Amino acid sequence: MADASPDGTTRQVGPVAIDYALAAPDRVGQLILLNTYYGHAPALRLPAMIRLLADPDMTPLADAMLNDPNQVSWLLGHTARQFGGDPLDPGSVGITSVLPQFFGDDGRPDSVPAIRAWTAAMFGDLDAQDRRIAQGQLASLDIPVRLVFGALDRCLSPILGAHLASLFGRADLHLVDGASHWPQWDQPDAVAELIR
Numbered sequence: 001m002a003d004a005s006p007d008g009t010t011r012q013v014g015p016v017a018i019d020y021a022l023a024a025p026d027r028v029g030q031l032i033l034l035n036t037y038y039g040h041a042p043a044l045r046l047p048a049m050i051r052l053l054a055d056p057d058m059t060p061l062a063d064a065m066l067n068d069p070n071q072v073s074w075l076l077g078h079t080a081r082q083f084g085g086d087p088l089d090p091g092s093v094g095i096t097s098v099l100p101q102f103f104g105d106d107g108r109p110d111s112v113p114a115i116r117a118w119t120a121a122m123f124g125d126l127d128a129q130d131r132r133i134a135q136g137q138l139a140s141l142d143i144p145v146r147l148v149f150g151a152l153d154r155c156l157s158p159i160l161g162a163h164l165a166s167l168f169g170r171a172d173l174h175l176v177d178g179a180s181h182w183p184q185w186d187q188p189d190a191v192a193e194l195i196r
Helices: 013-023 048-054 056-066 069-082 093-103 112-134 158-167 188-195
Strands: 002-004 010-012 031-034 145-150 171-176
Touching: 010 013, 013 031, 013 112, 031 188, 048 056, 048 069, 048 112, 056 069, 056 112, 069 093, 093 112, 145 158, 145 188, 158 171, 171 188
Parallel strands: 031 145, 145 171
Antiparallel strands: 002 010
16 A cells, blocks of 8 residues: 655555665564555466556656546546455445545645655565665564555465565465455454454
């Protein structure tokens, strides 16, 4: 999940949490990660919108699409379908949370510049994560790690979750039935119980 922080920077929360735990393990009692990634895993399938924004060769196309409301609408609908959602469901996480967070609403500005900065740095971030994995930093992290993945997520899939769990010395993976990319939205009670 991407998150826009108060300083305007946007990052995928899971890798930031992992990096923090690696940098300050004495300040972290446990990591709980929901549908995330770390490094260039074979099973990592970035959503088309994220790949479009991350690829510097696609910048002119991304600029054109983001400046056309019809293309933005199509791109968001396509991304929602990739995550197993219904882009027309007014109660969906995409309509109620993602759309206003990314593109703003009456109460807040959009996060598109911050998202563009995050995605522009993504491939470099993945390379840095690969180096930490190769150095054995995740394997030597001595805190419990709980990974919670939506069983229906086709991008950040259960296969990716299993791969990520294998990189840590003390990790367990829990698949949430009936949940896709946002298990905390699809199955909040089950996720709350796993967090407890």
